Amino acid sequence: MAIDFSLTWEQKSLRKTAQEFSQDVLKPLVAKADAEPDPQKAFEMTKPAYVEAYKLGFAMGFLPEAYGGASVSNIDFQIVAEEICAVDPGFATTLLINGLALMPLVWFGSEEQKKKWVGEATSDPTGEYLAGWVVSEAPGAPGGTANFDHPGPHPIGIGVTAEYDKGKGEYVLNGTKYWPGNAGGWDLKGANVNTVIVRTDKKKGGKEGLSAMLVPRGTPGVRYKQPIDKLGHRLCQNNWIEFDNCRIPEENVFAAGNGDLVISKAFTWSGPVAGIAAVGVARAAYEYVLDWAKTYTAGGDKPIIYHQNVGYMLADVAMRIEACRYLSWKAAHYLDMYDSEGHALGAMAKVFAGEFLFEAVFKCMQVMGVNALDKVHPLEKYLREAIVFPLYDAGNKGMQMRKIWGVMADPDFNPRAFVDCEPIIFKKSMEGLGVVATVA
């Protein structure tokens, strides 16, 4: 009996802990932080909950036991994420970004780097440790992020440069990043460490010219400006960062010339977690409106659930929530089997569940009727949270779909690999599809 979707006793207990944390620690601060107009203040308001999450192992638990983590599987991380996201997906994003920043070091870093940086992240007695994931770039021409794997030289693709100063054994960083999460830290003086994707070779394209660098807090030449004021996910921090002759020692570099693979794999690891995060929000909207439909009569003589239109719409939302949850679990299971090599399936879970969520919230609002617009109800917040999903964590159109396409286009691709749980190792040749636009 290999297929078994039931949770173990330990997983049920983990879910209970995550539920208690979400309801008792996180929920009381969400409404006020979400309404706070200053995005940095809103982020700072989440700190007490973050410290509690750190103590429970939710902030760093996915890091390997060998370096002080708990080797929490992608599946178990999902169980926690669904509960947190049913209360606030922005807060959960702060936890996810720690993984986006530090898991690449686990996959691509040296033994010494892992011991030092992952060891520090997992052993902070204050529980305030934050790691930032710094990839995305400011809009402009050229600018943006989606075409990081474009074959063109600088300034196409990733624009922040890191030039090697051989005499000093240091890299000198210059340029602007826009959107990276956690990077500014609790005081806008920097996260404890930031993993930054930079252009180490200006003459080469995105598949050869990118590398990852660890930029610790307190490094001169980095400025964290006022974070971005967003429509949704207001509890997490998105930064605007300027590098001005910022010097980084060469021992802080990893994945030299393979920054593209770091981007592709990190956004694969996070994909199924983003998928289940969408399930968490959809579940919250559906359960709220189901309860409404069973009690509200809309001036009739019976609750609106007895109207077929309402029943069908709720049934539709419910069945798709189940489908999204099991696809996310499947993708997580596959990633756990192959050390997070599951680029197509990870992206599928993220795209499928993330795009459904918006529709789910819209249908729930239609069921509820005009009262869904009243801010005394949580639907307007769910709608603001929902629109983030297709756009963040590597945008669905510019990045995640291209990854699925790249894997499928490979001559050796086996379309039955997922059902048979066979490995598909991601290759550079799977990147770069669709980055060179055709102009008539």
Ligand SMILES: Cc1cc2nc3c(=O)[nH]c(=O)nc-3n(C[C@H](O)[C@H](O)[C@H](O)COP(=O)(O)OP(=O)(O)OC[C@H]3O[C@@H](n4cnc5c(N)ncnc54)[C@H](O)[C@@H]3O)c2cc1C
């Ligand atoms: C809450 C939140 C948290 C985030 N956290 C982080 C973080 O921790 N670190 C980080 O670095 N970033 C972070 N981001 C940014 C996020 O990862 C974005 O997904 C990423 O910047 C890419 O956005 P984009 O795809 O819209 O890129 P853009 O480059 O701005 O592209 C814009 C659009 O152009 C189109 N497009 C461009 N190129 C192509 C193409 N080749 N093929 C098809 N369509 C194309 C697509 O429609 C695409 O959406 C975060 C964003 C949010 C909202």
